[in-house]
Amino acid sequence: MPLPRFQKLDEPRKKTILDAAAEEFGERGFEQASYNRIIERAGISKGAMYYYFSDKDDLYRTVLDHALAHWLLQVGFPFEADDAASFWNACEAMYARSLRFMLEDPKNAALCLSVAQARERLEGHPVLLMLNERMMEWTGALVSQGQALGAVREDLPTDLIVHAALALMDAGDRWLASHWSEITADAVDDTASKMVDLFRRVGEPEGAR
């Protein structure tokens, strides 16, 4: 919710500002990020910045909104499954999309990771907590769908499965990050397949294979 004036800005200017903010917030998180430094990075004056955003909070929300929108667009869809096998295939495809997203847009990737961090710390900026809750609901829905298709076990609390799934996802991201240079673009599908196998092991009903 930037002040409406911001929307009227020409595209490159908007991008410059949002990019600078995304970098700073991504690198340091909300608290540690310096509004002054963002202003400096964006090559804009303080007055101008406060003319477009009411405060640091406002800018943060705007930047996160953008990143999340990108993520949903690029990763979340399509997801179509009508039996257990196609469910796991769809997961694999989605995971591969997620990897590509991280690879090609590290700036937004860092922001998305900060959402995961809020989950890990159980605290953080209210906006992070809210996004994280949405993320968990979204994952919960996915798990339920899997259960309905017989792809996911039902003998554990759903929220435990959700936590485990998200944790594995983060672990994968982290492992990927520490092997960044070795991951060529066409190794993505292979990696996704390996990772989703871990998800299956955790999530599949006993003796499903």
Add this chain to the structure above:
Amino acid sequence: MPLPRFQKLDEPRKKTILDAAAEEFGERGFEQASYNRIIERAGISKGAMYYYFSDKDDLYRTVLDHALAHWLLQVGFPFEADDAASFWNACEAMYARSLRFMLEDPKNAALCLSVAQARERLEGHPVLLMLNERMMEWTGALVSQGQALGAVREDLPTDLIVHAALALMDAGDRWLASHWSEITADAVDDTASKMVDLFRRVGEPEGAR
């Protein structure tokens, strides 16, 4: 590495100071923690604090050292395994100890979680990074032991397994934290068993059961 004078303080005074610091650092992490606030909490003057610790960094290291020492003592040992089955049993016992540690000493638990956080963010205070590296080496050794006993698969990169294991552990802690009130002391073993089953699913060789 507090200044040697600190060691000569009487026990309750030391405890007051370290507790205050552990709380603040545990709640907010190194950067966000306020040295001034710790001083206030400890009910001590600034001059006295700087008389015992050379700076914020020094205090942080000291506090983390204490917490880690406690953890190792209470959780790390004993761990004895001479075949696949006893390996997983030992894991279960260790996980149960870890749960008890978290339950009965939330102050230190929060500090230990901040180490996990450094892993998740791939950055943080140098001391956190170092501790985290030690933690990963330690887990890596555990995985190797498991592999030697045929309890852990060898078809994945070791460090991926380590990342996955630590992630599942954190997920368990988090899930536990959000069900804090429901966990009675004697439910610990049951929970540990459930959780280690997840570890087994991820870590065991194909078709081991």
Add this chain to the structure above:
DNA sequence: GGCGGTTCGACCGAGTGGTCTAATACTGGG
């Protein structure tokens, strides 16, 4: 009295998020 170890808190410079005024750029109407 004087000495060393200890405690105190005023003070410092740097950096924070945020405000405000004055100057500038841009607009449409006469």
Add this chain to the structure above:
DNA sequence: CCCAGTATTAGACCACTCGGTCGAACCGCC
């Protein structure tokens, strides 16, 4: 073409917190 009035920009300034310093005071002891 000029001018009034609005939209935009610049950056000095504000109060505050931060980690850290320092000289004075205090205390028990010889």
